[in-house]
Amino acid sequence: MNLFSALRQAFPADLDACAIEPADGGTDGRFYSWRDLDQASARIANLLDSLALPPASRIAVQVEKSVEALLLYLGVLRAGHVFLPLNTAYQAAEIEYFIGNAEPAVMVCSGKNFTWISRLAFKAGTTHVFTLNEDRTGTLLDRAAFHADEHQPAVKSGDDLAAILYTSGTTGRSKGAMLSHGNLLSNAEVLKDYWGWQTGDVLIHALPIFHVHGLFVASHGALLNGSKMLWFSRFDPRAVIARLPEATVFMGVPTLYVRLLGEAGFNREACRHMRLFISGSAPLLIETFNEFRERSGHTILERYGMSETVMLTSNPYRPEDGERRGGTVGFALPGVSLRVRDDQGHELPAGEVGGIEVRGPNVFSGYWRMPEKTREEFTPDGWFKTGDVGKVSADGYVTIVGRSKDLIITGGYNVYPAEVEGFLNELPGVAESAVIGAPHPDFGEGVLAVVVPRPGASVDPAGLIAALKGRIAGFKVPKQVFVVAELPRNTMGKVQKNLLRERHQGAFHA
Template sequence: MNNSSTEQMGCVSAFEKVAGRNPGQTAIIDGDRTISYGDMQASIERRAGILLKAGLKPGYRVALIAESSADYLVTALAVWRSGGVLVTVYPSSGSGDLEYAIDTSDPALIVTSESVDRALVTPAARNAPIVDIADFRVTEVRHNASPNPEGLREPLAMICFSSGTTSRPKAIMLSATVIHNCADTYGEVWHLGPEDTAIICLPMAWLYGLASTSLAVLLRGGTVVVVRRARPEMIAPAIEKHRATFLAGVTATFGKLAQFAEQNNSGHPAFPSLRLCISGGEPRNEAAFSRWQAQTGLPVLDAYCASECLPLVTYDPISTPTPRQGSAGKLVPRSKLKVLDAEGHEVPAGQIGEAYSSGPGLMLGYWRDEEQTQAAITEDGWYRTKDLVRVDEDGFVYVVGRLSDVIIRGGTNISPAEVERVLQQHPSVAEAAVVGIADDIYGQRVVAAIVPQVGSTLDDDELKAFTAARLSSYKVPSQFIAVDALPVNLTTGKVSRRDVAALLSAEASQSSS
């Protein structure tokens, strides 16, 4: 294993300073549990001690496959305090994605919550001990895990997995500097402080839920309220009970809460304690956000970045309290953005090009994938986002499209190719093309165009069950539409996703009318 300096603990050291200044302040509310900063610091130290006693050495990887909780945050900080590398894995991952994440990261220890099926974890564990996050009975770790990559510019602190813009999620390597810069910058730009109480309904396995929000709040001395599901019937009471001031989510979060508020309209603005609402993970959905503002009187501000280089763009609620239509906001401090045309030249303000980003939030690379790393990061240290953006004269950034065909559903990236490969395994399917269709709640929904095998008919329920057994639930198409043939590009002969999307949008509209 290569060394990981305990002097570069980033968020651990920053949290310790906050806890030392105000140990009695409430750090986390998780159901019936209320944990002060002092108690949280003691828990972090206790768990770090357990890890070290069990044999965890600097650079050893610890996979955390668990639902969001107070224990999640304590465990993450404890892993870093002990010099370990945190590997975050979505607990809702399908068996294929779960096995891939564990096998790829090859951890020395796996920590799960009771909601995770151990039968899915054990086959890929390579005899790494598996412990429950609540009781944390760690007595040993595996010592023969593969070493971390050499030659990184900083020690490895975290591996997180993209939600899948390719056939398999990418394993993104981050340093302590990257994680701390993310939390610290958002705390600065959003003006978070001890008076803030934040509803965290995002999965902490996602950097948006862990660093961008939870750690951003904690490093500013605020209070994190854990809500395990982004359901309005769970979020709304939590906002009201704890007089929350900050809510972050994806488009669907605000769309569903707007519906909830409409159905429970008291004649007064909903959720009056909120001062800051942030949406991220997908382009702005002005229709959903308008419904939210009609019920609350509060706009939804935006954040835009990639896990490979973050943070990048958001709104300062003090200097710009009202978002510009369609804009994700402005560049944050210390980060860099340039917009290039296909020839690599910077485009003038107002023109569209591909976004390149850089700064202290730049990833170390992709885990054991030098080819992908070199394709994503230029020789002079810029990350290719593969997003098409424009920046206006005032510096506001607009995300107008993507170079890839990724579908973004509720802030989660989905690879059409992965879904298509599964569909093509079904005996009634001759060809399949999967695209994202506009959706008022989720931003996009997954829809499949199917050319049936000769003599076969499509059974929607059967196809849904077939894909659900092989994919994570958010990747399963919501609709299967039979077509005679898939539209193709006349020059290349490849399936034209743009034409498929237009065809399916028309079909979906007709079927719903």
């Protein structure tokens, strides 16, 4: 079934009820009804149909968060094409790669970026470039306004491609994880039951919508339950606290919870109507977990997922299913199989640490146009190797203890050191570099770089940071750069990043 059709079937009977209320202020009471969602997505789908695109064309999107951006996603699904969301922080070199690799038929960007993005898109053979701005303007909406507000959704099977999410590779080359209609729908249906979605739930949506957490887990959850969303274009802790009494569900990354706790107004009274707080996309510190429970009276439910798999595990919602255990990501979700194996492929008993492997209806089919990489990441018996290292307790709780690929998660965003190192090593005066993550009080992990200068050259840490800011997304740019004579290496010549992490673990703490 087309994922859009499943979401549309879940709309409430009263289509004129509020579906999404912009919560940033200054909206003069404007809201989006369920009828608005249906009709606006139909106009966008009809616009795409009018372009006579090849079947299952990629529609690449790099725009600021807005309700219209969500409507674009629904319109793409409805028309049977493939949605390709791109982080708004990506710069020209990154966008050029994504366009070249995915070969989208349509590119949608912010008006402020149209000049340089359209140049890259047209050069790569993309036929159509539209603009979409967060203030409800842009050529996409201008064109869609001329189309009918009824549309018969394209017929799709569960195996048909619905979205491609790019996740940076450890070699510096980004990989496009291919997610099907079945992958996304099966996961949304499991979470609807497992997290106890109920009539009357209201979701505070304060996450970006260019990755799994905000676009799929949060949006699908509310839409599949016919639940109203209080929509924040960006996270503001005081503004969120002011709306908590009207909501029942909140989803955030650990950074957002830290910022809520930093506000004096965050207390049990503000959370009196809340049903559930969910955290993911990065490890939640046990200190944050405990302080949040004390301040709010609620125990955060932490879960674990990936771009390639959507959600894999979750702490339980219902008390009868077990406690929400801090420091863990709970149990494998219904329908998901999870195992831990050593480097020789032997399955490990409870409590022993090894590589986490998974399979299930939510697991992606592979990486876009990378068959060899896809084969590498799946075992001969069909399990996906997550690259995460962890253990499972005797009573089934999963704990993530590390990442075999040195992934850094800062503020909920993934940073792969090899990618940043590649850009650093191209800068004048740099001989080599090592990028690592260090504990950060706000972002969970902060990116820092250790750089070795070329013989006779001197490098300025601030200058290196400034140079990177114009080339890669801001969250990937090291917050600190240290200059050293040489990097620590083992007998095989491999950089010992564990020693660098130990040396700089206090870099972001006063």
